[in-house]
Amino acid sequence: MALSETFKVRNQSDDLMKLGEIYRTFVQKGIEADPRGKERIDAILEDSKKGLEKLDGIKKELADKDVAWNPYTDCRILYGDEDREIKSILAGIDITPGEIVLADRMADKGKKIDLVLAHHPHGIGTSRLDVVMKLQPEQWAKFGVPIAQAESAMAARIKEVHFATKPRNHTQTRDAAKLIDMPFMCAHTPADSVGYQFLKDYLEEKNPYSLGDLIDVLLEIPEYQEGEKVGAGPEILVGSSKGTCGDKFVFFTGGTSPGPKAIKILARAGISTIITMHLTDALKKECEEEGIYVVIAGHDSSDSIGMNLILDEIEKKGVEVHACSGFFRHKRS
Template sequence: MKISDIYKKAVQMGIDADFRSNEYVAKLLERRKQKYEKLSGHEKAEFDAESLTNPYSDTRVLHVADDREIKKVMCGIDIEVGEILLAKELGDIDLVISHHPMGRALADMHEVMELQADIFHQYGVPINVGEGMMKERTSEVARGINPRNHWRTVDAAKLLGINLMCIHTAADNISASFVRDAITKGNPERVEDLMEILSGIGEYQQAERLGVAPRIFTGSPENRCGKVLVDMTGGTEGPPKIYERMAQAGIGTVVGMHISEDHKKEAEAAHVNVVVAGHMSSDSIGMNLILDEIAKQGAEIVQAGGLFRVSRNK
C-alpha cells in the first residue's frame, strides 16, 4: 500500500460510516464543486482543492517525504514533535498517522462540524434549529483554532523526512457508527444496560484496566435510556444549548467521548443522561478499524501516542 491508497481507503471508510447517506455526501461534494468554479483570484488560491473529493477537511496527507511502499505504520491519537522523533529513532517507520488533526487539517477542522446539524435532525431536532445553533458554535471553534501553531509537528516531519498524515472525522464517523450499532443491537432499557453494552467493546475493556472506563456523567444507572444519541463525530463539541432541544426531540441519553462542564450543566438541566465513553478509547475504535484494513495489506502497526490498539482481524 502507498500513502495515497491508505488516504483514499480511510476517506471511503469514513463516507461509508457517515450518518448521512452516501448520496447526500456526494451531493455536498457536488455543491462545493459548483461553488469552487465560481471563485476567482485569491479566493480560488486559498481554496483547498482536496475538499472537492474528500468531504472531511480534517483528514489529510500532511507530508510525503518518500512515497514508498508502506510496511510499518506508527499510529497515535495525538502525534506531536516527540512522536516524530520517536519514529525517527525507531528507524523503520514508513508512515506516521495521527488521529487528531494538524496543519491545514486543523486550521479547517471546523468545516466538518456541519454534519452535526444533520445528525441532530435525524434524531428529531428541526434542521433550521440545528443549523442555526451550529453556525454560531462553528465560528466560535474556528476562532479558537485560529491562533494555534498548526504546522509545528508537520515541520518536524519535514526536517526528519517522516511521512505524515492525519485521519480525524473519517475515523470518528467509524467510531460513532460502531458504537451506535452495538447499542442498537443491545437495545438497552436503562443506563446500566447501556454501560454493560459498552463494556463488551475491546477498547473500553482496555480503558477499564487503565482507569478510564466509560462513566455516567449525568443521570443514574437506574434511569431509562430513552432514545440514545451517539455524539462522537463532527469535529468537536457542539453548542451547549442543544441539550434542551435534544430533550424536546425525545433524546434521553447522549453517549459521547468527552464533555465540558458547560455541556454537562445544560444536559443536567434538560434531564438528559450523559455517558462519557472515554476519549482515547473511543477515538481508538475508528482508528483501529482503519488500521485493521492497513494490516490486512501486510503492514505492521506500531501503537503510540495514546492509541488503544485492538485488532479485529482474524
C-alpha cells in the same frame, strides 16, 4: 477525476500500499459511515468543486484542492508524496514532534516506520475544523430535529470553533516531519464516523435498559477495557446506574462538541441518553436542566475504535501498525 477513479483500490494484495491509497481508504470509509449518507456527501463535494472553480488569483492558487473529493478537512496528508510506499505505520491519538522523532528512532530498534498517523487533526484539520462540524445538524435532523433549529443551534458554535482554532500553531508537527522526511497524515472525522456507526449498531443490538447496563455492555468492548485499566473507562456523568437509557444518541462524530443550545433541541426530539467521549461543563449543565442522561464512554478508547476498524482494512493489505500516544490497537478481522 471521477470518484470511482479517486477511490480505485489495488487488487493485488502483494503490492505495497502507497500513502495516497491509505489516505483514500480513510476518506472512503468515512463516507461509507457518514451519518449524512452518500447522496448528501456527493452534493457537498459538488458544491466544494463549484466553490473552487469560482476562486481566482492568489485565493485559487493557495486553496486546498482536496475539498473537491474529500469532505473531511481533518483528514489530510500533511507531509509526504502520495507515491511513497508504506510498509509500517506508527499510529497515535495525539501526535507531537516527539512521536515524529520516536518514529525515526524506532528504526534503530529494528522497526522502520514509513508513516506517522495522527487521529486528532493538524494543519487545515484544526484551522478548518468548523467544516466537519456541519455534519452535526444534519445528523440531528435524522433524529427528528427540524433542520433549521439544528443549524441555528450550531451556527454560533461553528464560528466560535473556527476563530478559537485559527490562532494555533498549525504546522509544528508537520514541520518536524518535513525536516526528517517522515510521511505524516491525520484522520479524524472518518474514524469518528466509523466509531459512531459501530457503537450505534452495537448498542442497538445489546439494547441496555439502565445506565448501569449501558456501562456493563461498553465494558465488553476491548478499547473500553483498556480505558478502564487507566481510570478512563466508561462512567455516568449525569444520572445514576438505575436510570433508564431510553432513546440513545452516540455523540462521537462531527469535529468537536456542539454548543449548549444543542441539548434542548435533542431533548425535544426525544433523546434520553447521550453517550459521548467527553463533555464541557456548559453542556453538562444543559443536560442536567433538560433531563438528559450522559455517559462518558472515554476519549482515547472511543477514538481508538474507529481507527482500529479502518486500520484493520489497511493491515489486510500488508501494512504493519504500531500504536502510540493513547491509541490502543485491537484487531477485529
